[in-house]
Amino acid sequence: MIIPIRCFGCGKPTAHLWEKYNEELKKGKSPKEVLDKIGMERYCCRSLFLGHIDLLETIAKFKKG
Numbered sequence: 001m002i003i004p005i006r007c008f009g010c011g012k013p014t015a016h017l018w019e020k021y022n023e024e025l026k027k028g029k030s031p032k033e034v035l036d037k038i039g040m041e042r043y044c045c046r047s048l049f050l051g052h053i054d055l056l057e058t059i060a061k062f063k064k065g
């Protein structure tokens, strides 16, 4: 998986948070809950992670098709 090293909007480093984000999701937590927990407070950062998941799902659909 490829995630931008820094947020496009504010420059906050995101790479290490991305790993933690996925770990927490695997435990069954909601994306919103995890974003709050790891300190992704700005909408630019949150949309970066949330948008990345949407993109992966889209790619998965293409692979299946």
Ligand SMILES: [Zn+2]
Pocket: 007, 008, 009, 010, 011, 012, 042, 043, 044, 045, 046
């Ligand atoms: Zn940001």
